[in-house]
Structure formats: structure tokens, C-alpha cells
Amino acid sequence: MSTQTTNAGAHGPDPVARRMIAANLAVVGLVLLLMMLFGILMRMAQGGWLTINDDLFYQFLTIHGTGMVGLAALGGVSVMWNFASHYMQVNGKVLVANFFLFLIGVVLILAAIFWGGYGGAWTFLYPLPAISGGIWSAGAAFWYLLGLLLVGVGILLVCLELGRGIITTFGGLASGLGWPYLFGMKNAVVPPKVIVATSMSVIVTTLAIIGGAVVIVLSLVNLMVPSFAFDPLWAKNIIYFFGHTIINATIYMTVTAVYSILPEYTNRPWQTSKIFVASWMGSTIMVLVIFPHHLLMDFAMPTWAMVMAQILSYTNSFPVMIVTGFGAVALVHRSGIRWDMASGLLFLSVFGWMAGVVPAVIDATIVVNSVMHNTLWVPGHFHFYLLLGMIPMVLGFMFHSTRDRGEGTVGHVSVKWMVPVYAVAGLGFVTMFLLGGANSVPRRWAVHLAEWMVYDQWAAVFAIIVTLMATLFVLRYLARLPRYLAATD
């Protein structure tokens, strides 16, 4: 793709990595469908169409949140590895280690939730895991957190290996980010866009997981020795530093697919520029420091930090809007792009990411947050950029990697309706969350008031359509996998 810098020995994922990426994406696809199903059940329960026990609802909430974040991270590192390994040599065995850590983690998490009854949500906000009001035991919380830790360690290993690759090939993470080039240093390497994004993702994910690991370990000790307590406000800061950063990092990882694949489809170059490097420098810093916008309603926080949180949340939207989003639109505009599943989904993903920023930025305004915080507005915003941004990136990559033109059984019409249907239903689904939020419906409520149910019911309908489309996408991928794997072995 880029003529700029490549490493002689690097030709994409090694055979082990190739198979592991396929395996990871198969897992991602299947887990996605299962988690969507839990999502539908939650929306139906809130809409009064389904009666489930409150504790089961919160278990669904916990597994849905954890599973979705987990699969986003797994999908993110897989896509990123795939493209980054075109520019450097990395050892695919690390993906094997990650895969097993992920599986063991998932087993622990599933057991903790459905056997142990843990329902403390994926944010495990201290001291809730230890104080469940008699619903789940300290043991259940313990196994949940341990499982989460293992998943995190697996993702961390992948990031460390990619980081090692960048350091040995490009001479450091700062060079991977393109800083020497940005600051006009002599003989500076111009890193490919994929490497800039990978460098950023590796840095922020590593820091996020270290932060998360610290709170998890402290919480584990607290579960074993309840007298060992720590400051809940501090814990909340670190937890949101972890949570905000990790979920955002997944989209910065996966956007490597957009950078690599869209230029192929449009037959236009999309080169690294100084604006691009500067914007990713901004993102690297801002993603790490804007998490306090989750604490705007904690008036014990210093006011200057809250003011900064609002302002930085505004500026954080610039790289997405003006550089990546705008850049992608300009790349496609009047390019004669070939539309198929992959290009359709990737273009949709750019839309989802850009538009999803809008409700987020608005909610980061403190006076708005005062009446929107922890309402359905919040899931409205993040489902926007996850369901219509991050997930279409992964799906688009799946189609692209198996050279699926969207022909065959569903016919050439596929791209003419499947992607648009997914997009419209997805938009309807997130709109119902946003409408709920605008009407003060609280998030994470198992039971809704009758006044609120209309949004829940429409959301359930849209969600079913989205899930049907996602099922078609994932099944097509799985069906093509054996041929894809056989082709190179």
C-alpha cells in the first residue's frame, strides 16, 4: 500500500498468525451474535415483552458489557496485527497465548456470572463487587475479576509484541507515531498510517490494561481481606481510565482496516501527512486524559479537572471528524469506488464513528451531563460508534480477508440491501437509546416505567433486524473460512 517504509522480511501475518487471526475473528463473530441476543432480551425485558428476574437481567447486562468489550478488544488486536505485520516481523505465537488466555478468562467469567450470580457490571465499580447485598458471593466476584484479568493480560501480550516490532523496525514508538517526521528531523522515517495507528493503540492499550490490572488486583485483595479498603473516588478514576481507554482503543486498532482497504477499493493513495501524524499525536494524548468526563457528576473531583474534561472531550473529536472521517469521505468522493460488502461496511463504519462522536461531545458538556449522565443517552452514544463503527470495520475486514465479493447465494444484490438494512436498523436502534436518554430514562434499569417502554419496544424490533443481518454476515464468513485456510496451508 504505502511506498514509504517496509521491512524486507514482512509480508503480512506469518502462517501461525494467519490461522489465529481467522480463529479469533470466528470467535468474535460467534460471541457477537450471542451477546446481541442478550442485548435483545434486555431490551425486550425493559419493554415489558419479556419477564425475567432482576438478578438475571443484571447478569445479562454484565455478560453483554463484558463480552462485547472483550470481543471488541480481540477483534481489534487481530485486525491491527493483520495489517501491522505487513510492515514488520512479529511472532504469531503470541496470538496463540492470547487466544488461550482469552478462552480461560471467558470460562471464568461465564462461571462467575451464570453459576456464581455475579452481576456487578463490566465496570466492577469498587466497592460493588464486594458488597452485593447478598446477591452474589465474594467468590463469584473474585472469579469474575480474575477472568477479566486473564483476558486483559492476553491482550497486553499482543500489544507488547506489536510494540516490540515497532521499536525494532521503526526505531521506537515515537518514530512509529511519526514524531521525528512531524518535527522535521533529518532522515526521519515516514511511518505508514497503519503503523501510526498501531503505535498509538499499543501505547494507550498497554497503559489502560496496566491501570485496570492495578484496580483488579486491589479489588481481588479486598474480596479476600475485606478490611483492606481503598479510596472509592480514586478507584473510580482508575476504572474509567481503564474502561474508557480500552473501549476507545478498539476502534483506533480496527481503523487500520479502513486505512488499508479503502485505498485499494478507490484506487487512490492515502498517504501519511503531517496533519495525519499531528492528529494521531493529539488522539494519543487526549484518549488517555479525557476519562474524567465519566466523573462530571462527582462533585468531589477538582472543578478544574471537570472543566478540562469538557474541553478535552471537545478537542478529542477533531482527529476523528476532520482527519480520519473527513479523509475517508474525500478518498471515496467521486472515486468510482467498487461497492461490495467490504467497502460498504467500511464506509458505513466511518459514518458510525463520526456520527457517534456527536452525542458524546454533547454529553461531555457539564450542564448537559447534569441531566443526561447515566441515562440511556450514554449507551446511545457508545452503541452508535460501536454497532455502526467498530463492528462494521471488523465485519468489513472479514469479508475482505476471505475475498468475499458478496456474490453467490445471496446474489450480487447483497451489498444493495444487506449493508443498508443493517445501517438503517442500527440507526433506529441507537436512536431509541438516545430518545430514551433525552426523556430521562436511566441506564441499567432492569424494569422500566410504562412511559418509557415505547422506546424499548422499538429498540427490540430494530435490534432483531440488526442481529439477523449480523448473523448473515458472520455465517458467510464462517462458511468461507475453510477454503480460505486451505488456500495457504
Place this chain on the structure above:
Amino acid sequence: MQELAWYVTLVVVAVIIVIFLRVVALSRTVVEHDTVQGTASRLRVGLFWGLIILGVIVAAFSLRGIPQLAARAGGDVQVVNVDSMQWSWDIDEPELVTGVPVEFRVSSSDVNHGFGIYDPELRIVAQVQAMPGYVNVLRHTFDEPGEYQIMCLEYCGVNHHNMVDSIFVDLPGDAAADGTGDDTGADAS
């Protein structure tokens, strides 16, 4: 405030949708990449400065009204101490009057909760987190009398959605709380 947030979101997202649909519609009418690039970079500069100016204006106006600053203002207040626990509220003074700022001093004795004030029309008028070991001070002046509900806005376990209570706001000098107010709530947070 909610309407404003909703309509701004609606309009901006709609504009983005229109742009994307247009790009899809025109995607087959090919022109030189350089031509597109030229227009794009001019537009980008405009967008950049436009967003900066907009951001500065919005921040300047919106930051003046933040609740963190209101909590520090002096003057007469009605003090209400709020404690929270799984899964109920302990509000020491649930009968209040309009027009005089109310200072809610909110804390928790177990896990995190969220003190959300809903007006009689079920619209949030203000909120603050309830955190163990901390007392968060929220000031709010009620303009309309009526029964306001307190709903939990931070996930706190299996009965989170049942953590609901009420406060009653009367006109000053009105002895009996009638709790049936059906006016639109105050939105002055």
C-alpha cells in the same frame, strides 16, 4: 436542556447522513483525485476553524452554569442531608419550598449510588453521585411545586431500579404538601 441536546444531535447527525448519502450517490461519477483533494483541503481548513470557534463559544457559555460552581455560592439555603444505601434513600428533610436554593449533601453508606431528581413530568432536573466516604454538594432551586422523585442513577446491584423515593416541594407559606403538581419542572441546573 434535554430537548436542546436531542435536536442538536438530530440535526448534526442528519447533516452527516446527507453528506455520506451524497458521496455514495456520486461515487460513480469519477473525477481526478487531485481535484477532490484540493477542494477537500480547503474545506478541511474551514471546518477546523469553524469547529474551534463553535467549541470556544459553547464552552464559554456552558461552563459558567456548571453545578460545581453553583454549589459554592453563598446565601440562604434549605439544607437537606441525603444518605443512600442498598437499596433506599434516607432524606432528612423531604419537604421543601420553591424559590429558595436547596443544598443537598449527598453521601452513601455502602456502594456508589446516583441521586437523580425527577420533576413531576419524569424529567431529570439535576443529579449528583453518592459515593461512600464523600459528601457531594448539589444546589438546586425548585421553581415549580410538586412531588419530585428521587431515582438512582448509578448501578448499585440487583434492586438498583427500585431505589426510588420522593421529595415534596411547596410554594413558600403553603403548609400542606399536596404532591400533585403537574406543572413543567424547573430546568435551571
